[in-house]
Amino acid sequence: METCSVLSRAYAEPMAGTAPTAPGWLLIEHPGPWAAKALRGSRGLDPEAGAELERRAAAAGFRATLIRTPGRTVPAPGGRRTVFLAWTAPGGSWLRRFTVGSLDELLALDYAALAGPAEPALGRPYDDPLLLVCTNGKRDRCCATAGRPLAEALAARLPGDVWEATHLGGHRFAPTAVVLPDGYVYGRLDADSAAAALDAARAGAMLLEDCRGRATWSRPAQAAELAVREEILEYGADVLQVAEPDAHGGDAWTVRVDHADGRTWTVEVTAHAEEPERPESCGKGLENPLSMRPRLVSPAL
Template sequence: MSTCATLSRELSEPLAATAATATTWLLVEQNGPWGAKALGESHLDPAVGRALDAATADTGVRVALIRRPGRHADCLPTARHEVVVAHTVPAPGRSWVRRGQVADPAELLSLDFAALGTGDHGGFGVPHVGGPIALVCTNGRRDRCCALLGRPLAADLAAAGHSEVWEVTHLGGHRFSPTMLVLPYGYAYGRLTAESAKEVLAATAAGHMVPEWSRGCSGWDRPAQAADQAVRLATGETRADALTLAQRPDGAGRWRVGVRHEDGRSWEVEVAEGVSEPPRAESCGKAAGTPSRMEVAALREL
């Protein structure tokens, strides 16, 4: 059976700089089945889902639903909803994860989403204590690859018991399934196996990221994701929060990204937007297209 993930792998499409962008994630536990547009197609009150989606628009906050790995078709309603809020800009000292519970997700509409997007949690919940949090995309109603490849991975990781594991509604990049976002640093990964995913979680627990399967850090826009990957490959640096990035436009479809290491070293990276050829489907069932890709044109140490 041909899938978008199979074709992407056969075409050797690069993983780098394909992560969904969000400075802050708002993750809300919601048991039961999910539809393709889960905020309005689940056991969550659709009006609340639409209101959360509207309230977080243009704030840097991305809302997703989460649930524990397992069977979901006939789950009992959620009495209290676990809520995880994570700011995922991995510059030194800037990432944080906080969590709480609500009886009704409508309570979350009182949050200051603009502040959350900038990294101000406003005292929500309590700090997360413990190891990495793994979020594996499993929403088969959005793309069958996420169900076929994501659900077994989430189940395997949960059974291993080394990290906290949740299924999540949408991380983007279905064709890179199985995909996983790991907190606290917000790096997304693709084309994982059970073994490589466990390696990623072990590295995260030690304060590192793994370039080989990295799609980029969600806290940065895609040009900066490309620059981050380029510097890491050039230097071998894997500490998740060792680099600070700042990007600026440099003409249509081009950017210059300044990268600074915490030890004082710095680089300038030129990034250009191209397209992926030949055409391929970005998701199962969709027409073939040429998704954009970020290409590093130059890397200079300053």
């Protein structure tokens, strides 16, 4: 049977509005091996502590994710773990780095107080953007077969800027990656397009091609933002703000998108069940994945 990513690409499934919704990210170094439910089942981690850490982080808007340097399968010397804390809101994005000796130190943190957009004093600011490539084959084999070769190729090309990650969602768009701290998520990448996304982030920009959306926003808001960007060919990462979508039932939304220069757009977004049925992830049954279909209904004001 063909894999989920092969089928998604073959059916040209739209990617806009498929990024995970996560304004904040908590990245914890753990070389592996990784389990499908990484923080709850990976060797060397206490499952109860991992589950509690996920819960506390999520309550404050942080997505807890395990990371490792590409190809690394042994613990770091001295038992210390590198940890990154990121916030993705436009105009309030930041990235902090620190180390811990155990999950207990992370459980002691007040994540509500650390949530952005104000940047906390924890650790040190990390000024370069990071690219996280999903490579967890226990979660989905496409992330291993497509993600790991990409991460290894990029690590040789961009040492220190690339990490493997346990789960970014959207396995069928593998290889998939997120750039932090801006939070733009990309799919169907190769080494050149992934490097270009990282280069754009260094310049305060994003790439429209292969973009799934900014994790700061909900799925309808992600699609609306990308629709405006495509309309005006806007690449500046922080020039657009997206209001909370106004829902009409469970499958339609009206979304306002504001530009830093004062222009405003109204976008109608509808959820569309893609045909034919296909697995959204390898090992799952056949489904009709929902895509977000945006339509600009008013020009800039």
